[in-house]
Amino acid sequence: MITEAGAAAVSVLYSGVVASCGRQHADEAVIELLERNRRWLSGLDVLMCGFHVQSDPTVHSCAKIKSRLRLQDALPIALDGSGCMAFRHARLLLDWLIAEGSCRKALCILGEPEERDSPDGTGERAYRITVLRFAGSRHEITTDSDGEVKLDGCDS
Numbered sequence: 137m138i139t140e141a142g143a144a145a146v147s148v149l150y151s152g153v154v155a156s157c158g159r160q161h162a163d164e165a166v167i168e169l170l171e172r173n174r175r176w177l178s179g180l181d182v183l184m185c186g187f188h189v190q191s192d193p194t195v196h197s198c199a200k201i202k203s204r205l206r207l208q209d210a211l212p213i214a215l216d217g218s219g220c221m222a223f224r225h226a227r228l229l230l231d232w233l234i235a236e237g238s239c240r241k242a243l244c245i246l247g248e249p250e251e252r253d254s255p256d257g258t259g260e261r262a263y264r265i266t267v268l269r270f271a272g273s274r275h276e277i278t279t280d281s282d283g284e285v286k287l288d289g290c291d292s
Contacts, residue, residue, distance in 0.1 A: 144234040144242075146227070149176055150267040153250070162187075162247055162263040163197050167204050169267070176269065182233065182242035183207055186215035186222025188249055201245070210243075222246050223268070230270040242270040 150173075154165040170177060185198035198214040201207075213229070215222045226244045233239035246266045253260070 144227075144231050144270045144272060147269045147271075148266065149173070149243075149269055150265065152265060153252070154263045154265060162265065163200055165263075166197075166245055166247075166265060166267075167201055169265070170201070170205055176243060176267070177205060177207060179241050180207060180210045180243055181239040182213060182230065182270075183210040184213045184215065184226050184230070184242060184244040185247075186226060186244070187247040197247075211239075226268075226270075234270065234272050239270075240272050244268040244270060 150169060154162055183198065183202050185201065187197060195214040198212045202210060202212045215225050223244075223246060226246075230239065230242050230244070233242070244267070246268070248264045250262050250264055251260070252262045
């Protein structure tokens with residue numbers, strides 16, 4: 137788990153490669169992965185997708201994933217054209233949403249195309265998929281009357 141004081145807790149739920157696939161196959165692989173791990177979707181407020189493309193497909197992928205998994209209460213947010221930078225954008229946006237109380241739990245799905253060596257020496261097209269969970273911090277950061285910083289919920 138990756139955490140910072142006052143920031144949302146981030147957990148990597150999955151990171152792997154879907155080989156020999158285009159975007160459609162990657163969408164189906166993500167849906168299948170999330171179907172097998174339904175517990176990741178419990179209490180979800182935001183579904184965020186970031187894929188390395190320069191057009192509308194991420195919007196369609198995010199809507200498709202939300203619809204197929206019946207996530208009616210989750211706000212879909214697509215980060216088009218972000219690719220590997222999507223994590224930074226997702227982190228900034230979700231830290232803010234969680235800190236101001238609009239979101240308690242979010243799932244962020246990042247996709248990045250990559251070339252891999254294949255046995256015949258030609259390049260094989262693959263897609264790296266990473267699924268992250270963002271959640272509100274377990275501890276509140278406060279200051280007492282003397283200005284001392286305290287973490288509520290921690291044993292002193």
